[in-house]
Amino acid sequence: MKKNLFISTCLLGLCTLFAGSCSEDKLSSESVITLGKEGSTPLDQWLKRNYIDTYNIEFKYRYKDVESDFSYYTVPARYDRAVKMANLVKYSCLEAFDEAAGIDFTRNNFPKLIYLMGNWEFKNNGTYILGTAEGGKKILLSGINYIDQVLTDAKSINQYYLKTVYHEFTHILNQTKPYSADFQLVTGKGYVADSWSKEPYVTDNYCLEHGFISAYSQHSDIEDFAEMFSIYVTNTPEQWEKWMKIAEAKGQKGFIVSKLDIVRNYMRDSWGINLDQLRDIFLRRQADIVAGRIDLTDISL
Structure with a gap:
């Protein structure tokens, strides 16, 4: 399976930006590794309506070892962060493409699996992986547990999340229709x-x-x-x-x-x-997110 990586340079500022986040976290009562049955959380029900029923896209936030790369130390995405990421991707990416090209384009071309990882995958050369695209079917998004630290800053939210989704989706499109050799x-x-x-x-x-x-x-x-x-x-x-x-x-x-x-x-x-x-649409939606006009915690049905 072909895998395309989107890797960012690991800078000292990363440590500063996210310092103390682990000490502030509290354990959720909902396990992100396994549950007795699927579809038992409010997020599961919201994802069924807004991802599966609308786009035929599976949004996995529970830790699955088969979806992970054993070459890296990884941790699960936290439930509350997964809620925000699900809303963020829907509003800033899926619905942006709906608006620019029609919902059928998004349904037909966006990968059918989005998998979340709590931390980034750090490499030995001082870089870390923000996301991957595999075989035209899957996008992995990393570092989800740090989303709260960047939501009010457009540059940071792009660097760590939104640009990654657009970058990886480009790989998916290229795998379906190759670009000019020129x-x-x-x-x-x-x-x-x-x-x-x-x-x-x-x-x-x-x-x-x-x-x-x-x-x-x-x-x-x-x-x-x-x-x-x-x-x-x-x-x-x-x-x-x-x-x-x-x-x-x-x-x-x-x-x-x-x-x-x-x-x-x-x-x-x-x-x-x-x-x-598409850029105009994205920038408008991004501004809504940064200004807090969109409630990323809302998973009401």
Whole structure:
């Protein structure tokens, strides 16, 4: 089974951002590992109506060892955090694609399994895995237990969760309909595989100054494509222009623009999605989340 990884650099700020969260947690009376029967919690009933019945998507928040990677130390997602993540994905991702391309697009193309992991999967090279996409059928989302620390900050909620969903969904779409081979030729000599997380590739602005939108984009054309799509959609036009000015100063803006054009045409011609319209929809919904206008704890029927 083919697995695509979305990996982020492990920075010192991560420790600061989430410091003390473990000491504040209290054990839930609901087991996240096993229950006597499925469908016995309010979340199970809400998921049946809003995920299974609406999209035919299974949203797994209980720990299942067969869904996990034994190469990493992992912990279950907490029940209350799973409630918030289920609402977050529904409002900011599923319903955003509904609005941009129609609910049939989401039903037909979004992976049929979303699995939650409480912590991130840390690698020996100083990076950690935020999510994976497997075989066009499954998305794994990690670090769910830390969701409370980022919900009021757009940059953080993107970095740790929302951008990950869009990035991984791009892999699913690419596995169904391949993108043009022209994409990998634009900056083909710049891909460095796993070295993307090392000096000098991971340093500030190095990627932009060499025709890539992020450090992880330098891994491969597959990750570059997913990064181009997810970063463009989940960031404001003002932020995008700031990045383009950095790239332009080194004569690299044209490479990024060329790749974005291929992504834009792919989404339009293959899936009927207008990239700018999807970005507008996402940013509006993201603003609702950050401002607290959406109650992520609401699982009433």
